[in-house]
Amino acid sequence: MLTTVHAHAGDVISTSDVEQAAARIEGRVRRTPVFACDDVWFKLEQLQHTGSFKARGAFNRIIAAGSLSAAGVVAASGGNAGLAVAYAAREFGVTARVYVPANAPAVKVAKLRQLGAAVELVGEKYADAYDAAVKDAADRGALFCHAYDQPEICAGQGTAGLELLEQTGGVDTILVAVGGGGLLAGVAAAVEGRARVIGVEPRTAPTLHAALAAGEPVAVEVSGVAADSLGASRLGDIGFAVATRTGVSSVLVDDSAILDARAALWDRYRLAVEPGGATAFAALLAGAYRPSPGERVAVLLCGANTDPATLTSPTTAPPAARTPR
Known part of the structure; x- marks a missing residue:
């Protein structure tokens, strides 16, 4: 039973790994739509099963593992990765146990239980839930599904990038939100040599930014409005390796x-996303990333597990916000 939880040098993924993942999960995940507005392409991964791109990696990890023991699968998650693993496990008729921090959003915990997962609330940080999940998987012989730092997980997430290129006919730049770096790694590997990837991070959770500055993944303090989905305290090894290989750069955005x-995504386009899901678009709206004239830009909207009552921004009103380009 494969339970390795740390990435190694040989785990760095390539375009071919993402292509193999796409073939493996075909028919299991949605081919989410794209649309162009204000000179920007939006890839609507918030419409994926369980409300985030993470279903892609969960299916790829479980299918690639082959047969599972009666212990099923185990994950540690602030919410979205756990939802994806629980959904995929239910589809295959296997048990799922998900460890989450005690302060995880109630809406995500409720959805985990609706999907049939056993939910274990442990500690106040992702690291606490992670340690408990790793121990449980080892003790019971369950398949551990990392939230962002396993080759199969990263390759699965990258299938969204392959779809994006096919659906748009090609773009120059893709803006991707970064937490632990699984989506970043997958998309950057998927589009390597065909598009540039910009990692967008909350200033309150700068894992990629800190890793690029230090020359290796380092621990950072995490807080802010997107901490429940982008709250990894350290960039994954795979994310760092792929980012440095492909020339990914980082831009930071404030919580406001x-x-x-x-709020702008909701008010202008009726797209409901969680804060982490809006982070990549924030780079354009706030001017943290300024496209060159004629540059074809895509934004990956990555999650929708949120309370709709909170969609209106308490800060700048959307009509006064900058329209990109």
């Missing part, structure tokens, strides 16, 4: 810009 972007 994230909330304004989230």
Whole structure:
């Protein structure tokens, strides 16, 4: 039973790994739509099963593992990764146990239980839930599904990037929100040599930014409005390796810009996303990333597990926000 939880040098993924993942999960995940507005392409991964891109990696990890023991699968998650693993496990008729921090959003915990997962609330940080999940998987012989730092997980997430290129006919730049770096790694590997990837991070959770500055993944303090989905305290090894290989750069955005972007997505386009899901768009709206004239830009909207009552920004009103380009 494969239970390795740390990435190694040989685990760095390539375009071919993402292509193999796409073939493996075909028919299991949604081919989410794209649309162009204000000179920007939006990839609507918030419409994926369980409300985030993470279903892609969960299916790829479980299918690639082959047969599972009666212990099923185990995950540690602030919410979205756990939802994806629980959903995929239910589809295959296997048990899922998900460890989450005690302060995880109630809406996500409720959805985990609705999907049939056993939910264990442990500690106040993702690291606490992670340690408990790793121990449980080892003790019971369950398949551990990492939230962002396993080759199969990253390759699965990258299938969204392959779809994006096919659906748009090609773009120059893709803006991707970064937490632990699984989506970043997958998309950057998927589009390597065909598009540039910009990692967008909350200033309150700069894992990629800190790793690039230090030359290796390092621990950072995490807080802010998107901490429940982008709250990893350290960039994954795979994310760092792929980012440095492919020339990914990082831009930072304030929490207020994230909330304004989230409100703008709702008010302008009726797209409901969580703060982490709006983070990539915040880079355009706030001017943290300024496209060159004629540059074809895509934004990956990555999650929708949120309380709809909070969609209106308490800061700048959306009509006064900058329209990209």
